[in-house]
Amino acid sequence: MSPQQFRDISYNGLWKQNAGLAQLLGLCPILAISTSMVNAVSLGLATILVMALANLAVSALRNFIPYEIRIPVFVLIIAALVTVVDLSFNAYFHDLYLVLGIFIPLIVTNCIVLARVEAYAAKNDPLSSTFDGVMMGLGLVWVLGLLGAIRELLGAGTLFSGIEMIFPSLSAWNVFGEDYPGFLIAILPPGAFFALGCLIAAFNAINTHLAARTHKRPPAAATTTSQTTPAERAEPAEPAPAG
Numbered sequence: 001m002s003p004q005q006f007r008d009i010s011y012n013g014l015w016k017q018n019a020g021l022a023q024l025l026g027l028c029p030i031l032a033i034s035t036s037m038v039n040a041v042s043l044g045l046a047t048i049l050v051m052a053l054a055n056l057a058v059s060a061l062r063n064f065i066p067y068e069i070r071i072p073v074f075v076l077i078i079a080a081l082v083t084v085v086d087l088s089f090n091a092y093f094h095d096l097y098l099v100l101g102i103f104i105p106l107i108v109t110n111c112i113v114l115a116r117v118e119a120y121a122a123k124n125d126p127l128s129s130t131f132d133g134v135m136m137g138l139g140l141v142w143v144l145g146l147l148g149a150i151r152e153l154l155g156a157g158t159l160f161s162g163i164e165m166i167f168p169s170l171s172a173w174n175v176f177g178e179d180y181p182g183f184l185i186a187i188l189p190p191g192a193f194f195a196l197g198c199l200i201a202a203f204n205a206i207n208t209h210l211a212a213r214t215h216k217r218p219p220a221a222a223t224t225t226s227q228t229t230p231a232e233r234a235e236p237a238e239p240a241p242a243g
Contacts, residue, residue: 013135048137
């Protein structure tokens with residue numbers, strides 16, 4: 001994988017083709033599980049693991065999968081990987097598993113995973129496909145984390161609520177103090193739509209600003225400028241011969 005390909009995949013996954021803000025894929029888990037930062041990031045990390053392994057498996061087997069049955073085979077591979085992740089969460093992070101509930105098994109039907117498998121992994125080598133899955137997953141994670149942090153901060157006045165389910169020695173950070181009454185709508189479904197809408201608006205505004213800056217960038221100096229010396233410029237031109 002060349003450095004340019006590395007940069008392109010990173011930029012597409014983290015920003016240009018961001019699943020949550022640009023492509024608007026997987027909105028159901030994005031809106032439903034982002035009531036807190038820990039819940040949102042945990043589901044995002046599970047999705048990264050599934051996407052990376054699914055892209056790797058599909059890319060390695062792409063020449064052996066008949067074109068006519070590729071979608072059922074892709075779904076079968078994704079379902080097997082999601083089952084492994086689901087059982088692992090149940091075994092090692094049981095409390096968090098109970099909070100995330102049905103949303104881990106629903107990764108099977110997440111448009112983000114199947115879309116990258118079909119659009120990229122089925123056409124490219126295993127290394128770049130795996131990296132593409134990681135970058136697309138990270139793009140989803142930062143959106144989920146930011147959305148969860150905004151909703152949790154406004155709704156409950158805390159950050160990292162539930163972190164003790166992963167690291168028992170840690171606890172939530174009470175940002176606004178014990179007397180903060182909370183802004184209930186932020187952690188209800190309407191708050192998810194409002195917060196995501198603001199993030200999408202900010203994303204589009206930044207892209208518009210960057211495009212305007214690129215458009216206003218002055219062109220490079222012309223390469224055909226005269227290279228004559230001062231003496232040559234001072235020398236009078238020879239008169240034309242009489243006719």
